[in-house]
Amino acid sequence: MDIHQLLQEQKNYFSLQQTKNISFRKNCLIKLQKELIKKESDIIKALYNDFKKSEYEAILTETSIVLSELKMTIDKLNSWAKPERVLPSLLNFPSSAKIYKEPYGNVLIISPWNYPHQLAFAPLIGAIAAGNTVVLKPSELTPNTSAITKEIIESVFSKEHVAVVEGGVDVSEELLNQRWDYIFFTGSVPVGKIVAKAAAEHLTPVTLELGGKSPCIVDKTADIKLAAKRIVWGKFINGGQTCIAPDYLLIHKSIKNEFVNYFKDELTKAYGDNPENSADFPRIVNAKNFNRLALMLEKETFLTGGKTNKEDNYISPTLIDEPSLESEVMKGEIFGPILPLISFENEEKIEDILSKYDKPLAFYIFSTDKKIVKKMIKKHSFGGGTINDTTVHFVNHRLPFGGVGESGIGGYHGKKTFDTFSHSKGVVTRGNWLDLTIRYAPYTDKLKKLRALLKWT
Ligand code: NAD
Numbered sequence: 001m002d003i004h005q006l007l008q009e010q011k012n013y014f015s016l017q018q019t020k021n022i023s024f025r026k027n028c029l030i031k032l033q034k035e036l037i038k039k040e041s042d043i044i045k046a047l048y049n050d051f052k053k054s055e056y057e058a059i060l061t062e063t064s065i066v067l068s069e070l071k072m073t074i075d076k077l078n079s080w081a082k083p084e085r086v087l088p089s090l091l092n093f094p095s096s097a098k099i100y101k102e103p104y105g106n107v108l109i110i111s112p113w114n115y116p117h118q119l120a121f122a123p124l125i126g127a128i129a130a131g132n133t134v135v136l137k138p139s140e141l142t143p144n145t146s147a148i149t150k151e152i153i154e155s156v157f158s159k160e161h162v163a164v165v166e167g168g169v170d171v172s173e174e175l176l177n178q179r180w181d182y183i184f185f186t187g188s189v190p191v192g193k194i195v196a197k198a199a200a201e202h203l204t205p206v207t208l209e210l211g212g213k214s215p216c217i218v219d220k221t222a223d224i225k226l227a228a229k230r231i232v233w234g235k236f237i238n239g240g241q242t243c244i245a246p247d248y249l250l251i252h253k254s255i256k257n258e259f260v261n262y263f264k265d266e267l268t269k270a271y272g273d274n275p276e277n278s279a280d281f282p283r284i285v286n287a288k289n290f291n292r293l294a295l296m297l298e299k300e301t302f303l304t305g306g307k308t309n310k311e312d313n314y315i316s317p318t319l320i321d322e323p324s325l326e327s328e329v330m331k332g333e334i335f336g337p338i339l340p341l342i343s344f345e346n347e348e349k350i351e352d353i354l355s356k357y358d359k360p361l362a363f364y365i366f367s368t369d370k371k372i373v374k375k376m377i378k379k380h381s382f383g384g385g386t387i388n389d390t391t392v393h394f395v396n397h398r399l400p401f402g403g404v405g406e407s408g409i410g411g412y413h414g415k416k417t418f419d420t421f422s423h424s425k426g427v428v429t430r431g432n433w434l435d436l437t438i439r440y441a442p443y444t445d446k447l448k449k450l451r452a453l454l455k456w457t
Contacts (some may be wrong), residue, residue: 003135003171006163007178010106010133013160019103019131022081028128029074031156036067036121039152043117046144050116051313052283057237062117065395069122072397072414073129080129080418090457091439094431101422103131104205105181110172110195112187113139113285114241114335120149123184123207124162126417132182133161137175140168141285180204182421187211189333189406196409207410207420209243210403211333212383214362215354216246216390217376220254222366223388228262231339231366232270234390236317239282240337241289244362244384244391247334250350253343260319260341264304267317275316276309284313284336293336296329303341325356354380359405364390383407 018024036043040063047053047062073080084099107127111120120138127134136153138146143166150164157163165171176183176198185195186209199206218227235245251259271278284290290313297306297318305318320340323329329340344350363385367373373387383403386393393399394413402411412420438446438453 001165003165003174003178006135006159006165007106007180009160010135010163013158014103014105014133019133019161022077025081025129025131026074026077028157028161029070029077029125032125032128032152033067033070033074035152035156036063036070039148042148042151043145046148047117047142049144050113050142051239051241051285053238054280054282056280057282058117061238062115065118066121066125069397069414069417070125073125073418076415077129077418080415081131088428090453092428092430093436094434096429098427098429100425100427101130101419102425104421104423105132107132107134107182107184107421108175108178108180109134109136109184110175110187111136111138113141113145114238114243116142116145117149119186119209120145123186123412123417123421126412127182127184127421128162129418130421132421134163135175136162136164137172138164138166140166182206184412184420185209192408207402207412208408209401209410209412210361210406210408211243211335212360212403212407213247213333213357214244214360214364214382215248215250215357216364216366217250217350218252218255218259218366219369219372220252221368221372222255223368224255224259225262227366227388228259229266230389231364232263232266232317234364234392235339236267236270236281236337237391239284239315240317240339241282241285241335242391243335244394245335246339246362246364246390247360248330249339249341250353251341251343253345256341256343260303263319267304271317276307276312276314281317284315287313289313289336290315293334293338296327296334296336296338298328300327300329300340305337325353359383359403359407361403361407362386362391362393381405383411 044055044058047058081101086097088095088097109123124136138149146166153162153164179202182205183199184207189210192208192210271281275281293315294308300323301321303319303321305316307316315337318338323340359381361383363382365373365376365387381404384393397414400411400416401413402408
């Protein structure tokens, strides 16, 4: 496919102004909704074929999230898109002021493989709702989901409006060489930097949804059994291949043994004695990631797990006992079913470890001590987080989702997705029935009056 030509066609299409019509956008989203509902079982099959994701997790973490974002966007589009009246400034008296939401124009969305359906469609819905044209590049590592994504998009949209361009790094690079009006990227920190550099060439605004090392702290006041259960769920869902999965555990020394016992119980309850035989436990997406993760297991002591099967890209849910901070597993984001446990005796040790890493995408604290929780939330900068659970802040569409520092730029979900893909244009309308002379030269004798007026603004 000639990418330059495709973008040119989208530019021409955007200039026709059709996507600025709210009813047109709504109808497109309703058509998309129908198609997504019709093809749900094909999407679930594709996800299974890509990395043995179970039907249950496919619905819970992919299709239901997309359909709920879509329904809310269709329901709320009129009110989100309406010009917002704000109070006028006294300095402009008489006047009125409004914020108009306008589409950026031609948007590029690059998505990752780990939630390949959800992370492609959730931003796409917002970009269309805001009136943009879109080129979506899904990940090449989940080819089945990429193919069904293309099929769905092609049956709903003309390619001048929304197109899927499949391919790997070379295609991504070619896309990034074009001049877009907005780029929305979800993926790793190193590729995020490549995207930011390419965008800077044309001063294109970006959203970067990246990753990082998200800590999970369990203090001695926590409900230990419940903490173990919720950590097992949040860490091992999707085979640990979740950007906001707890990356490493910091546990108070006095509760470590009790926690580990509960953790093992919860693992067995969830995936049986041998998780390799569980229909609910996915595989690592490819051999490259399997090898990367297997390397983290070398030289470590396991509290549970540590088993691998190269033929099937299987890594068992693993709890590593007290790794060194210089070890492979503590270097970068793990992004797999491996959880290092480090115990602490005092707050200084927590602070010392947290300070070694960049601002994380997520932050988890299990504690019933409200003072400690409040202090930690205030003190540390992170994308978002949950107290006494893991990952669930993601599902509340009233909360913005995104990183800070190395874990990302910008955010989305719910109305924030619509706002992300809209430029807010502030417009003042002046009244003609009065024209105060105070701002006009000559300024002689006006300073006193100006100071008095400024007190009121
Ligand atoms: P990735 O960065 O390797 O790939 C993401 C996308 O970028 C893919 O479409 C890929 O084709 C493209 N790409 C890869 N290399 C490129 C290059 N050199 N130039 C241009 N494009 C390139 O990420 P991934 O492995 O698909 O996903 C895992 C990462 O994504 C993890 O770090 C995870 O934390 C992060 N992630 C973040 C979120 C979030 O919402 N913040 C969600 C999911 C995943």
